[in-house]
Amino acid sequence: MNALVIDDERSSLHLFFDKTINIDKDINFIYFVDDLDHIFSFLENHKVDLIILDIRMKTINGFDLAKMILKKYKDINLIFFTGLLVDETDIPLEIKEKVIGILYKPLNEAKLHELLNKALNKETKLVVRMFGSFDCFINDHVVNFTSTKSKELFALLLCLNGKLLTMEHAITLLWPDKELSKAKILYRDAVWRLRSTLNDINFNCVEFKRAALMLNKDNIECDYYDYLANKISKRPERFLINYDWSIETENYL
């Protein structure tokens, strides 16, 4: 896939180049400043599938440039890379259908990967490691949970392999020494933080019910699930070494 990157600031193009140089995706990036003649000359002689462009540029507005390009070349997808705050209603109707997403400056690599996957029609997968220390990865980046307990709650949910996790069960395992009323507050805190983290990475795999959680395993690649499905013959390490409550599962395995 050929992708054009257009920005009036060369420093922005350099940064983009640095961040995409090691991307393991089938995309060839070509960089342009806002020089319309060069851009259209390239478009006439090459097939381009994706354009990543700034909105506020010196010679032309990004939306207007996109409209001009799409008039002639209808099959190009768009990603806007901007410092402005963009609402859906700001995007002109003529190009709305082709806009994959908005990338805000300063560049967030995880978000860039997410949008590139979308452009390549690749489904975003959450890669989970449960043997050894528990970690999650999305678009080759570690998922940062905002608290240890929300991370632990997610681990417990994954451990249940799609079964319902009730508040009572979670409290018993995660806050065994706390008084019930305090434990409920801490549970709600962990749930809210988990929801916020999953929203942030745009991977909403948990159904948040009243006093219960349910995991949707679609698009989750997990070493534990692979082991249960006999896709891995030998367990690499101990199961969820960070958490005491995992001992039962560890013994079972």
Added chain:
Amino acid sequence: MKVSKKLSIYFLSVLFLIVLIVFILNFFDLKNNSSYDKSWPVILIISVFFSTLIVFIQIGSLFFDRDSSINALMTCIGILLFSISSEDSFSYLEKTLIPNSSIFLSSKVFFIVVQLIAYFLIEGFTIRLFIRDFNFTYKKHEVVVTAVLYIISILLLGAFLILEYIKVIIFFYSSIFIIYLYWLIRLLFFSYKIEQKSINAGLILLSNFSIGISFFISTINSLNTSLLFLRGIPSLCAIVSNLITVFIYIDFAYRTTKSAYKNEISEQKIKELQSSLLTMQINPHYIFNSLNTIKNMYSYSQEKGDKGLELLSKNLRQIVNMSENKLISLNKELDNVLNYVEFENLKQNTNYNVIFDIDSSDFLVPPLSIVTLIENSLKYSKINEIEGGFILISTFEEKNYMKVRIYDNGVGFNLMQVASKSSGIKNTKERFKLLLRAKFIVKSKAGEGTEILIEIPKGDNHERISN
């Protein structure tokens, strides 16, 4: 107040005065009095003239205020009264001038049809008023009951008017009785849905109900002359109904004008508050300190520096966003809080314990409102110097309110000294009050922590999530 509404109120009042006189004369049965015979046609002509005028003014005013259900309702009531008073006039002329003229027969039919249409529209606009302006919400079975009652009332009224015209007595009493029963059921059905604030909804029902009684009693009246004592009741019901209608109209016009004026002032005030908060948030001290922090983070690692940069840009974006939106979802605001606290932890190398006890989040709050309160709490509570220090943000739903409670077990402060000086808290309090009519209570004592309780009344805000 629009000119057409003012005029229509004046003429409406004069019309009702005329109709009042007509009905009082009817009540005292002065038709037999010869002097009355001379004045009767004059009074009728005047009432027809005024009622015609009011109908045209009301129809005209609909062009200025198309969306007002109550305006449409008043127009239809005006048409109904016009047709009744005109029908009365023509009946009188029919009896006294040319008894057998076919002109009067066809005009009677015409006015019966007009009454039916006006009544049909009154019912429709009343239901619309209840749903739109008084915020009635209907469950499925209630929609079915309302529709059935509506259809039955149209059919029965049509039957009543036709039977009255063709004078078929046999089924007359039963159809009248059913109409009366319909009015009663309708009153009871809608009454249980009226909340005490919708006093006008109750009055509209009462007004419609008295029209119903008026129809019922006047029919018995015309058939059975021995029931003399009932003769005055239709007039009384009609008078009461008309007076209530005028009252509702004047009250509604006054309240919408007052409300429009208040809204204008509120809009201005909200813009001023947002602008002042923007100035407070984006100040050079904050920006340069933050940049300094980020530079420091880069000296540790690229990753830490990038993280700091991302948090600062999110913070700045949410500040800019505030000027675009008056209200945002609670979840978004709490994300802003999380972001802010993370950045503060990074800048000050602290680990503030902020707990999100979120039970309900399906409502809107002003942007950067809770962030400002947390900012204050972090500044003054000294929770990082206390063992087990924390800030607890709780949200929960009660019968008529959504509540947000921010509590810290920090050092507390003297309310009298600090609250009046804290422009952040003042700004937040004002925005909650203006945008959501929320109550804002601050409790604090030195050494005992601080609690802020925000009570947001449920209403449109509860259902509408903008982000």
